[in-house]
Amino acid sequence: MPSALRESLFAAMIAAILAVPLIGLEAASTPTGLALHTRWGAAAVAVAAVFAGRLGLSLWRGRLPFRAALPAGFGAFAARHRVWISVAGVLFAVALPFLPFSNRYVLDTATTFLIYVMLGWGLNIVIGLAGLLDLGYVAFYAVGAYSYALLGTHFGWPFWVCLPLAGAFAALFGLVLGFPVLRLRGDYLAIVTLGFGEIIRIVLINWSNLTNGPRGIGGIPRPSFFGLPFSADPAPGTESFHTFFALDYSSIHRVAFLYFLILALALLTNLFTLRIRRLPIGRAWEALREDEIACRSLGLNPTLVKLSAFAVGAMFAGFAGSFFAARQGFISPESFSFIESAIIVAIVVLGGMGGQTGVVVAAFVLVVVPEWFREFAEYRMLLFGVAMVAIMVWRPRGLLSHREPVVRLDAPGGGP
């Protein structure tokens, strides 16, 4: 008991040090200039809240199975019913545009959510499987987006041609980044990839001839439904989506189409990851994450294993990027700042590195929930911080970090 009291007093003292200048003093602008207002009451409330909270936490901790309480049970539940949860999730996603409450706003939010899910799954290959902490993932997203934007606006190439090209370009950049960082691991790798992400953004800002600099690229052609555009009144002699299918024109058609497109791309990423984990290269990535030296002693070339992980991860970011460009119709370097990388890494880490379902949950928490609480947008970072602390306390290995071996002896050769 006394120790709990002491801890709480200590926490309150730190809170007081922070609260006095941050909450207690306020610089208010008056007609005559800046004036200093004091709010000692609010500061006192904050300190008291910290004291009470800390005391409550200390007293509670002994009584409740605090650490393992709910989240562990949740993880086990999710692991047991993994298949059903996934099937239900996919069915719900497919049905979403046809549900009664669905409207343009819901579909737009869901599309954004799925972009992050796809990026999370793509980055999961690099971080979760191969264990290479990549903080510059958004660079490949940018490469994919600019590939489509430039090819589409300059040469008028259609989306379906540019999509694989964007993936290929991004994969190429993955190799380019991979080479210099081959010898690095952990923190060092993180710093270099972070720098790489910024370099790409700064090049995009400054190479005005090609990228139009900070003004960005507009008028990016919208993807068509296998050749059928989503235009209200098609040029004479051509068909558009609604005339071909004899529907009334509605702008929601395109929104729904984009939603299904990203859903398909995201599921492709997921299926690819699930499949590659059963193949030698996927196993090699996981082995590399566990122990690089042992990999070498077993005849695996770490250079190739790392480069392939970088390239494949980058390829999916490239796909997502070209989709992003096609959806927005306008891109600028602003869309590819470090905070995007940070969100994607947070999704992967929060989701439980290597797990696929966890990424979806984490993307929901980090992308959709802030969207709901738009009024509290300023507190978004606070939410991130709280979520991260909560994860580190309860589930240091991520929300759903349970790993199932992909090959079992009971069912030998249960492979592809």
Place this chain on the structure above:
Amino acid sequence: MTGASPLLEVEHLSMGFGGVRAVDGLSFVARRGGITALIGPNGAGKTTVFNCLTGFYRPPVGRLTLHHPDKGPLLLERMDGHRVAGEAQVARTFQNIRLFARLSVLENLLVAQHRRLMRASLWSLAGLLGVRRYGRAEREAVEFSKYWLDKIGLSHRADREAGTLPYGDQRRLEIARAMCLRPVLLCLDEPAAGLNASESAELNRLLLDIRAEERVSLLLIEHDMSVVMGISDHVVVLDHGRKIAEGTPAEVRSNPAVIHAYLGEEEDGEEGEAGGA
């Protein structure tokens, strides 16, 4: 059996770190089908020799020739670690066990068959499309893993995370994993470290079995004299990076230089004699 022909020839191997000469002009021969032991006090340079052999260090001086039964002589000192393992088929284990802790026991053994499976799956491309040839190759790999799991008595734990196994099991699993590489030479860095008497007797049986049934030659570093004296047919003694003696276990045991440098300082030698007899 061509017991006399050399499998591995080490000539004038030297390796230094800064001012320290860890290995100094070492030459020895490991014979085909033999069990060669490398012994010496702590810091004598034994693990450095292993790291040079298996491509983890590039020795500035010396020649390491592996007379591969199918591929002819190969110069190991010019190869990277993964080529020594993959092409020259020299497998190794580590002093501090290096398993893939979060992969299952079976997956650990499958990683060792990576090159074979990569070829069968056309670098995973064909596997991605679900081609039958890959399915067959994977079934074979699983069967081969199962053979080794039976041999080390771990079949019932095949689907467990390797990191959760007891220490002795982890040691044996690491040896089985190295054997899944289908090596011609198996290098073991202190395989008996941390094992109790019955476990190290079991290890002896496993190693003798590997030589007799799998026709794989062994090179081992060991402190446990019951293992060294019990199974090896040739012993090389290192001290301060130099070879001070070599011969059969009996010859080495009675060599005054060895007794002075190594056995004389440790009581293990006496105990080992009893265990080896």
